[in-house]
Amino acid sequence: MTESGPLPEDVSAVQSALVEWYETDHRSFPWRETTDPYRILVSEVMSQQTQLSRVEAAYHDFLAEWPDVDALAAAAQSDVVGFWSSHSLGYNNRATYLHEAARQVRDEYGGSFPESPDELQELMGVGPYTANAVASFAFNNGDAVVDTNVKRVLHRVFDVPDDDSAFEEAANDLMPAGESRVWNNAIMELGGVACGKTPECDEASCPLREWCHAYRTGDFTAPDVPTQPSFEGSRRQMRGRVVKLLGEHEELPLDTLGHRVRVDYTPDGEYGREWLRGLLSDLADDGLVDIEDETEDATVRLRS
Template identity: 45%
Template sequence: MPADPQKPRAKKHPTQNPRAFQNALVKWFEAEGKEYPWRDTTDPWAILVSEIMLQQTQVATVLGKGHYTRFMALYPTPRAMAEATEQEILKAWEGLGYYRRARNLHAAARAITRDHGGYFPKKYDEVRALPGIGEYTAGAVASFAYNEAQAIVDANVARVFSRVFDFQERIDTSAGSRQLWKWAADLVPGDNPRAYNSALMELGQRQCSNKSPDCSSCPVSQFCQCSDPSTLPIKKSAAKVTRTDEFALFATDSHGRVLLHQVQQGKRREGMWSIPRREHAETLDLALALKTTYSITRYHVTLRIYACDAQNVNVQDQEKWHTLDELEQLPMPSPDRRALESLLD
C-alpha cells in the first residue's frame, strides 16, 4: 500500500540512528559553525580558559569586550597565571563577574605548575582532578584539545537533548541529569568528537535556543521527537527577582584619595575593592551624590552613594584610602567601577 501523503513521516530516533544524527550535526557545523579563537587552537590551557569564562558569561561579552584576548595575553600558560597574585587575577577578570571562577582557574594553574611541571595533563582523569574542574569542563577540554570521545552536557546540550528526546522530566534533578549524560555518552562518536561536540553545543546556542528555536532550518529536525519545543526543557521555576537597596559612601580626603573597602574572605566578591557600604541610618545627614542600579543573580539592586569628607567618616576594618592611580590597578566590581567613574568625572 502506498504511503499516505498527508501523514507525516515517522521521526528517526537518534540513539537508533547515531551515525546519521552525528553526520547531520557535523555537516551543518562544517558549513555554518562560528569562528572563535578557542576553536583555532588545540592548546588545552586556552580551551580551559574559554570554557571557564563561558560557563556563566555570554560569548558576546567574552569576545566583544576583549576579555578572552586580554586574559590570554596576560596568562598564556598555566605557569604564568600560577605566578600571578590573586589581586592581579581578579583585576584581569574584572567585568566577567562570578569571580569564584577566576579563583578556581588560578588554583588549577597552580596545581598544573606544582604537580605536572607546568605542562597541562593529557589524561581525562588528571584534568578532572584539577581544582574547580567538573565533569563537563574536563570532558570539554579532553574533547576539544585532544579529540577524545568524552560526553559533554552544558545548558545548550541539555536543551537540545530535552527536545530531541521529548524528555518530559525535569533536567535539574539527579535523575534528569543522569539521563542527559547517558544520551550524551551514547551519541558521542569515536571519530572526530571535537567537531561533533562543538556542533552539538552550537546547535543549542544558535538554532535550538531557549526562547525562539528555529526548527525550520534545524539540521537534526528529522530526529526531533518533540512537537512543542517551547515547553522544553522542564526545570524548576526561576526564582523571583528580589529588589533591594544598598547605601554607600563616596569619601575623599585632602590628598584626593578615595576610601575603598576590600571584601572579606568568604563573602561574595571576596578580595575585590568596593565603595564602602553603610547602613541607611548612617547616611541620613549626607548629600546624595549618585543613584544607580545593577542586577546580580536574582537581585535587582538600587545603589545610593552619599558624599562624605574624610574628617566625617569612620574608617572601618578592611577599608583603605587609595590614590586615583591606584584605583586603576585594583580589582573592582563593575557596578562600583562605573559608579566611581561617574563620581570622579
C-alpha cells in the same frame, strides 16, 4: 529505537548530518580555533554564567597579559583577581581557582596539562563539566558534554525525558566514538543557533528535522533554562567593587570602603556595616581579603 533509549536505529545518519552541518558553517569563537588546553580552560572558566559577548573581549585581554600557563602561574594573585573584577567576569573566586590551577600544572605536572576528565578534575576549581570540556576540545578525549543547550536538543529531537541520567546516557550513546571535539561543539552549536528557547528549525536549516519529535508534533517545550540573575546591583557586582577599590588603595577603613561601594551605604542601615561585613566574609573565605579586626575602626586590604 535503540535498547539504551529513544534514539533512532541509524544513529550514524544523525551523527553525519549534524557534523556536516556544523563543519559547513558555525559561529567563530577564538577558543574554537585552538587545541591549547590552557586557552580552552581560560574560556571555559570565563564562560560560567557570563555572556559570550563579554567573554570574548576579556579572553583576548587575558591572554595578552598571561599568554600561557607559566605566565599565569607566575602572576600575582591580586593582579589576576583585579583583571577579573575589572572585566565583570563574575565571582572572583573563579580567578583565584584558575590562578591556582595554573600553579598546579606548573608545579605538579611539569607544565603539561593532564588529558583525561578524571585527571583534569584534580585541578583547583575544575569540576566534571569543565574537565570534560577541556578533555574534549583540547585532547579529543572527553565524554559527551551535557549542558542546557544539549538537553534542549535531546529533549526536543528524541523526546528524552527531563532527567539528568537519561540526558547523560542518550548524549553518550549519540556521540561518535573518539570524536568528542567536533561532536560536542556541533551539538552545543545546534542548541545555541537552531534549537534555542525560540526554535529556528527552518531558518537555521536544522539538520535533525527529519528525526525531530518536536518538529513533527509541534510541541517545542523543553526543560527549564535557568535565567542569569541581573548583574546590576547584585552581590557579584558589589564584591567586584570591593576588590577593585582595594586594588586601587593599599587599604581602606571599613566605613570608607562602604561609602565607596554603595552611595546609599549607612553604617547602621540596611546596606551598612553588617551587610558589608557579610560581603567581606565571603571574600575572606575565598582568600581574597584580610580584615584587621572586628571593631568599627577595622581596615580592609587585599590579601597578597
